Amino acid sequence: MNKEKKRKTWQFPWHYLESFIISISLLLIGFIIEWISGDTIIKLPGWPVNLILILIVISYIIIVQNFFKTSIVKWFSSPQAAISAISILTFLILLMGFIPQNDETTAGFAKTIGLTHVTRSWPYLLCSLYLIVILGFTIVRRFLPFTIKNFAFFLNHAGLFIVIVSASLGTADLWRLNMQLVEGRAIFTTYDNNGKSFNLPFAIKLLDFKIKEYPPNIGFYSLKDNKLIIEKKTQLVEVKEGNSKILGNWNIIIEKYLNGSKKDSLGYDTSNAIGAAPAAYIKAVNQISSKEISGWVSSGSFNSLMKPLALTSDIELVMTIPATREYSSDIRVFESMKEYQDYTIKVNEPLKVHGWTIYQTGYNEKMGKWSKISIIELVRDPWLPAVYIGIFMLLTGSLYLVWMGRSKQTKKIKNNDMV
Amino acid sequence: MTWYNYSTYIFCASGSWITGIILIYILRKKSIKWIADIFLIAGIVFIGIFTIGLWIELERPPFRTLGETRLWYGIFISIIGLVIYYRWKLFWMLVYSLLMAILFLFINYFNPDTFDKTLMPALQSPWFIPHVVVYIIAYAFLAVSSLIGLLGLYQLRLNKNIKKTIILADNIVYIGFAFLTFGLLFGALWAKEAWGHYWTWDPKETWAFLTWMVYLIYIHFRVNKKQNVKSSLWILSFAFVILLICWFGVNYLPSAQTSVHVY
Numbered sequence: 001m002n003k004e005k006k007r008k009t010w011q012f013p014w015h016y017l018e019s020f021i022i023s024i025s026l027l028l029i030g031f032i033i034e035w036i037s038g039d040t041i042i043k044l045p046g047w048p049v050n051l052i053l054i055l056i057v058i059s060y061i062i063i064v065q066n067f068f069k070t071s072i073v074k075w076f077s078s079p080q081a082a083i084s085a086i087s088i089l090t091f092l093i094l095l096m097g098f099i100p101q102n103d104e105t106t107a108g109f110a111k112t113i114g115l116t117h118v119t120r121s122w123p124y125l126l127c128s129l130y131l132i133v134i135l136g137f138t139i140v141r142r143f144l145p146f147t148i149k150n151f152a153f154f155l156n157h158a159g160l161f162i163v164i165v166s167a168s169l170g171t172a173d174l175w176r177l178n179m180q181l182v183e184g185r186a187i188f189t190t191y192d193n194n195g196k197s198f199n200l201p202f203a204i205k206l207l208d209f210k211i212k213e214y215p216p217n218i219g220f221y222s223l224k225d226n227k228l229i230i231e232k233k234t235q236l237v238e239v240k241e242g243n244s245k246i247l248g249n250w251n252i253i254i255e256k257y258l259n260g261s262k263k264d265s266l267g268y269d270t271s272n273a274i275g276a277a278p279a280a281y282i283k284a285v286n287q288i289s290s291k292e293i294s295g296w297v298s299s300g301s302f303n304s305l306m307k308p309l310a311l312t313s314d315i316e317l318v319m320t321i322p323a324t325r326e327y328s329s330d331i332r333v334f335e336s337m338k339e340y341q342d343y344t345i346k347v348n349e350p351l352k353v354h355g356w357t358i359y360q361t362g363y364n365e366k367m368g369k370w371s372k373i374s375i376i377e378l379v380r381d382p383w384l385p386a387v388y389i390g391i392f393m394l395l396t397g398s399l400y401l402v403w404m405g406r407s408k409q410t411k412k413i414k415n416n417d418m419v
Numbered sequence: 420m421t422w423y424n425y426s427t428y429i430f431c432a433s434g435s436w437i438t439g440i441i442l443i444y445i446l447r448k449k450s451i452k453w454i455a456d457i458f459l460i461a462g463i464v465f466i467g468i469f470t471i472g473l474w475i476e477l478e479r480p481p482f483r484t485l486g487e488t489r490l491w492y493g494i495f496i497s498i499i500g501l502v503i504y505y506r507w508k509l510f511w512m513l514v515y516s517l518l519m520a521i522l523f524l525f526i527n528y529f530n531p532d533t534f535d536k537t538l539m540p541a542l543q544s545p546w547f548i549p550h551v552v553v554y555i556i557a558y559a560f561l562a563v564s565s566l567i568g569l570l571g572l573y574q575l576r577l578n579k580n581i582k583k584t585i586i587l588a589d590n591i592v593y594i595g596f597a598f599l600t601f602g603l604l605f606g607a608l609w610a611k612e613a614w615g616h617y618w619t620w621d622p623k624e625t626w627a628f629l630t631w632m633v634y635l636i637y638i639h640f641r642v643n644k645k646q647n648v649k650s651s652l653w654i655l656s657f658a659f660v661i662l663l664i665c666w667f668g669v670n671y672l673p674s675a676q677t678s679v680h681v682y
Contacts, residue, residue, distance in 0.1 A: 093629055093632070097664075391607065398596075
């Protein structure tokens with residue numbers, strides 16, 4: 001302890017105090033630059049400048065680490081520097097975790113210093129740069145000698161380095177375009193998130209948009225509270241012909257179920273028309289009073305009314321709107337007027353074509369299963385393979401952590417009683 | 420099997436575990452102490468049967484709601500407690516894990532979930548199960564590490580030698596952290612398939628990343644073993660607070676009202 005006291009600040013080797021002074025200063029400088037630069041948006045350089053920049057940084061680190069073994073270079077790969085870098089970034093992201101991001105309505109001090117758009121702000125940029133540089137020096141220092149332990153260390157640290165660097169540099173080359181397909185029309189115009197339009201070198205035609213639904217449910221609706229009564233633990237009654245279930249004091253029997261229906265003078269009849277809502281003929285028997293009530297119930301749709309069945313003066317039986325199980329688009333991709341190929345895309349099953357990945361993202365929700373519109377997103381991310389390499393290095397490195405724990409290092413401790 | 424049958428199974432499981440713990444204590448020097456093991460394992464089997472039954476009844480993997488994740492947490496933390504008990508002979512660890520499991524299972528009993536079969540399209544992916552399972556395993560390990568941390572702080576107070584405790588904490592954190600990394604990266608790979616990008620700073624993602632970073636600080640702080648052990652233990656406790664915010668708290672934060680991880 002006495003030694004520590006004698007050591008002056010900024011005397012090598014640097015410790016936590018110096019490391020944290022540096023990282024906190026970087027954060028504050030970041031806030032100041034953000035404050036001065038005002039609304040100017042940081043633009044990271046795109047291909048190929050981003051690649052050249054990172055190669056320069058890597059070569060610089062390798063040369064400095066190997067040929068200039070000064071105290072300050074040693075500090076760059078020290079755990080103290082690493083902790084200061086991780087902590088300051090954690091602090092910044094912690095603020096981000098509490099302050100709503102990209103919310104146009106918040107203004108004021110938080111916005112001035114970049115806290116409403118952390119990931120696009122100067123403090124974030126400086127803190128991540130600091131982390132990347134320290135990570136770089138650490139990787140180069142531990143690269144040799146080649147042992148399994150060092151290799152696992154390399155996988156974890158270099159994997160993280162590759163992921164952070166390629167994900168950040170990749171943002172400049174990342175394209176995310178939205179496209180609204182309309183059934184029967186070939187379209188090649190797309191829009192980015194700012195509404196700017198781009199024409200694709202190929203066209204896409206929506207052949208058919210399909211939705212699969214879960215069966216609707218029957219439940220009690222309280223007129224007093226104006227809401228569906230959902231009792232914990234219990235399931236609502238799934239609508240299936242012949243299904244019966246006890247709900248509260250009532251035995252609910254589904255006598256007839258129409259997937260699509262239209263209302264006529266007698267009741268409901270099968271229909272395949274657009275907007276034909278599901279309907280069911282239900283018998284409800286009160287188990288205490290044996291009172292029997294039967295009638296039609298329908299969930300309604302965008303162009304037909306919902307139909308409840310009154311049981312008592314303040315309880316009605318209602319049918320819920322069916323939940324979506326799956327939606328997909330059959331599309332035709334045209335390279336020219338004559339050359340085309342057909343595909344199906346759905347959520348979690350994107351399509352890779354002409355260097356783009358096409359995702360199913362939405363549809364006209366008001367029209368539901370009758371939607372003639374399918375919303376898709378086209379993504380092009382040339383840095384993705386690099387990110388994946390980093391991810392798989394991290395996964396492999398983590399396997400080593402599970403397998404070894406800290407046991408190897410702990411053997412050393414047993415011999416000296418420093419802890 | 421629905422949540423209606425739940426009470427039978429959790430009472431059986433809790434009963435087996437408590438009997439097992441008592442038997443370990445009573446039979447600790449006798450040759451028939453294996454009877455205790457049977458009770459301990461039986462408890463896990465009861466919860467396992469219920470979960471499989473629920474899975475079949477729901478026609479989807481029961482990983483969607485908070486109540487369902489609590490169920491899995493109960494299973495994993497009890498298994499981890501048992502393994503640690505057999506491996507390191509830590510009786511208190513077993514008692515703690517099983518009590519935690521019982522607590523989580525009873526939260527579901529007193530505050531039951533609604534029974535909901537639907538699974539929205541974004542969750543219908545082969546990544547769904549591995550993503551949630553590794554996260555729950557990670558959380559279970561890290562919860563254990565935080566308790567070891569508290570034990571360490573207590574031992575420090577009594578001026579005991581905590582060398583063994585901190586080594587155990589390190590090992591458990593390494594394992595938990597590795598699973599946390601798996602969860603994070605599986606999530607990223609899945610997000611790429613489902614939403615077009617591997618990282619979008621969704622509030623839950625932000626907090627998951629924060630959790631990962633705080634444990635990273637602990638691990639790096641421990642690189643130098645001569646360091647102040649007390650600070651390490653405090654970092655460990657703080658890390659668990661961040662983890663809890665990530666797991667439950669996020670839903671209540673104003674910054675998270677647009678999250679895709681709503682449950």
